[in-house]
Amino acid sequence: MPEQLDQRRPNLGDYEDVCRKFSWERAAKALAGLPGGGLNIAFEATDRHVVEGRGDRIALRWIAQDKATREFRYRDLATGSARFCNALDKLGIDPGDRVFTLLGRVPALYIAALGVWKRGAVLSPLFSAFGPEPIKARMTIAEPKALVTTHRLFERKVKPILGELPFLKTVILVGGGEGGEDLDELLADAPDTCDIAATRPDDLAILHFTSGTTGRPKGAMHVHGAAVAHRATAEFALDLKADDVFWCTADPGWVTGTSYGIIAPLLIGCTMISDEEEFDAGRWYENLEREKVTVWYTAPTAIRMLMKAGSELPKRYDLSRLRLIASVGEPLNPQAVVWGREVLDRPIHDNWWQTETGGIMVSNYRSMPIRPGSMGRPVPGIEAGVVHREEDGSVTEIGTADEEGELALRPGWPSMFRGYLHEEERYRKTFAGGWYLSGDIVKRDADGYFWFVGRADDVIKSAGHLIGPFEVESVLIEHPAVAEAGVIGTPDPVVMEVVKAFVGLNRGFEPTEELRKEILAHARKRLGPAVAPREIDFRDSLPKTRSGKIMRRLLKARELGLPEGDISTLESEK
Ligand code: ATP
Numbered sequence: 001m002p003e004q005l006d007q008r009r010p011n012l013g014d015y016e017d018v019c020r021k022f023s024w025e026r027a028a029k030a031l032a033g034l035p036g037g038g039l040n041i042a043f044e045a046t047d048r049h050v051v052e053g054r055g056d057r058i059a060l061r062w063i064a065q066d067k068a069t070r071e072f073r074y075r076d077l078a079t080g081s082a083r084f085c086n087a088l089d090k091l092g093i094d095p096g097d098r099v100f101t102l103l104g105r106v107p108a109l110y111i112a113a114l115g116v117w118k119r120g121a122v123l124s125p126l127f128s129a130f131g132p133e134p135i136k137a138r139m140t141i142a143e144p145k146a147l148v149t150t151h152r153l154f155e156r157k158v159k160p161i162l163g164e165l166p167f168l169k170t171v172i173l174v175g176g177g178e179g180g181e182d183l184d185e186l187l188a189d190a191p192d193t194c195d196i197a198a199t200r201p202d203d204l205a206i207l208h209f210t211s212g213t214t215g216r217p218k219g220a221m222h223v224h225g226a227a228v229a230h231r232a233t234a235e236f237a238l239d240l241k242a243d244d245v246f247w248c249t250a251d252p253g254w255v256t257g258t259s260y261g262i263i264a265p266l267l268i269g270c271t272m273i274s275d276e277e278e279f280d281a282g283r284w285y286e287n288l289e290r291e292k293v294t295v296w297y298t299a300p301t302a303i304r305m306l307m308k309a310g311s312e313l314p315k316r317y318d319l320s321r322l323r324l325i326a327s328v329g330e331p332l333n334p335q336a337v338v339w340g341r342e343v344l345d346r347p348i349h350d351n352w353w354q355t356e357t358g359g360i361m362v363s364n365y366r367s368m369p370i371r372p373g374s375m376g377r378p379v380p381g382i383e384a385g386v387v388h389r390e391e392d393g394s395v396t397e398i399g400t401a402d403e404e405g406e407l408a409l410r411p412g413w414p415s416m417f418r419g420y421l422h423e424e425e426r427y428r429k430t431f432a433g434g435w436y437l438s439g440d441i442v443k444r445d446a447d448g449y450f451w452f453v454g455r456a457d458d459v460i461k462s463a464g465h466l467i468g469p470f471e472v473e474s475v476l477i478e479h480p481a482v483a484e485a486g487v488i489g490t491p492d493p494v495v496m497e498v499v500k501a502f503v504g505l506n507r508g509f510e511p512t513e514e515l516r517k518e519i520l521a522h523a524r525k526r527l528g529p530a531v532a533p534r535e536i537d538f539r540d541s542l543p544k545t546r547s548g549k550i551m552r553r554l555l556k557a558r559e560l561g562l563p564e565g566d567i568s569t570l571e572s573e574k
């Protein structure tokens with residue numbers, strides 16, 4: 001790692017000491033606030049920098065599909081979003097109204113998001129790859145008054161269902177076209193300053209639908225005050241500072257794309273990179289080199305694809321500026337951390353959070369040794385526990401190390417969700433005994449590091465053991481032929497469930513019977529016969545959500561011939 005950069009003081013120094021002294025009240029002071037105690041994400045993200053003399057700094061460097069780049073200063077985002085806010089006002093969009101975006105990574109996305117917040121309206125970003133059905137389902141729940149999209153997406157995905165969206169009053173089209181207002185014209189006609197809504201910290205800012213990995217997606221509601229946590233967690237977990245060049249690869253339709261793809265980097269005042277194009281190994285390394293990215297936030301699925309692309313490729317690029325790589329969304333196999341260290345010269349820092357938590361909750365820090373395969377330790381200000389749910393609905397905390405239980409968090413941090421829209425009962429059920437229950441099974445070791453075992457729904461029960469799919473998948477991935485693995489339990493009359501694995505292979509490997517036996521033998525040797533898969537099926541690719549998570553429930557439903565359930569977030573399978 002480049003010495004000069006590595007010597008920089010990490011934002012998190014002495015972990016225990018920082019945790020002891022930390023309070024969210026004090027963290028809130030890092031934000032400027034509005035007169036009268038208001039707080040608005042968009043003011044903090046743009047105008048504040050202009051007011052404080054940083055308006056000329058580059059906020060966003062956008063890379064188009066054809067690799068042309070465009071730069072936006074903080075001043076540009078401030079005026080662009082003010083124009084958008086004024087346009088919304090003129091179109092009759094009021095504070096509290098929902099505005100949906102159906103956009104890829106294009107500059108208008110940032111302008112629209114910030115403009116929505118300036119208006120005091122509520123942003124709900126959708127995956128641009130959604131088809132008409134998932135769009136309709138989410139819109140029917142949220143009843144947005146406006147949608148920002150492109151003509152192409154509108155024609156293909158919204159027009160066919162428009163008759164069923166009576167609440168939708170306005171469609172704004174990036175690049176113009178028939179069927180909606182032309183964004184460019186709206187912006188050109190609008191003044192470049194606006195009255196920023198004096199939102200309170202508890203006012204709604206974002207409605208984010210969960211990834212739908214376990215079932216029907218839920219609309220998690222987030223408030224302006226969440227910005228306090230976006231900022232603090234980005235400083236602690238991503239070590240993000242104002243002079244960084246930051247690249248978050250998440251899709252705008254996923255919570256990571258908002259919390260860390262828009263809000264956190266702008267609050268901190270660094271330069272963020274956004275690439276319109278989807279994953280491509282060579283292009284990604286090229287971006288890291290050309291843009292001199294210093295902090296990079298990505299996901300295990302992308303890292304596994306980079307691993308699949310081989311260890312030679314990154315050697316062709318100068319990645320010396322990169323000082324931190326972080327990953328979220330799924331468990332990061334220890335093999336990936338090791339690969340990062342060996343091939344990219346830096347480990348990969350895993351962190352854990354959910355749509356519901358709004359921001360990073362558990363993390364491997366730059367200032368602390370990484371334990372490969374662990375999610376790390378709670379961020380300052382977060383109390384995390386491991387609990388058992390009892391039959392009567394009560395919960396008890398597990399005090400002993402390395403015992404499996406559900407990851408629980410003490411409510412009260414600023415980016416905590418405030419409900420699932422129109423699903424009060426579902427929301428209430430996530431709390432018990434003073435904890436928020438995450439639905440993920442974990443262990444905590446004696447040093448306070450958390451280890452992911454599996455989602456509660458995915459954990460396999462076999463011969464009296466609980467088997468976490470992650471452990472089995474991580475061992476499978478150690479085998480040089482295996483690029484990705486998804487593990488499920490299938491019913492067995494004797495032991496209740498047996499482990500079955502679905503495996504995608506690295507380039508140059510053929511799915512032969514011999515290879516199958518070899519991988520099975522490797523797993524048995526490493527895991528023992530009780531935990532190792534009984535069977536392995538080869539697959540070209542595994543079903544994943546659009547946020548890159550392996551959908552084990554779908555593997556299972558297909559295996560057992562059961563209904564597939566809600567697959568609205570399923571990425572099209574190649
Ligand atoms: P749904 O709630 O609709 O089933 P989802 O839980 O996948 O979908 P998200 O909120 O996008 O929706 O994902 C959060 C979940 O992703 C976590 O609860 C956890 O299961 C998984 N996850 C995220 N980060 C990590 C990580 N670092 N290690 C292990 N699992 C992770």
Ligand code: MG
Binds near residue numbers: 210354439
């Ligand atoms: Mg979830």
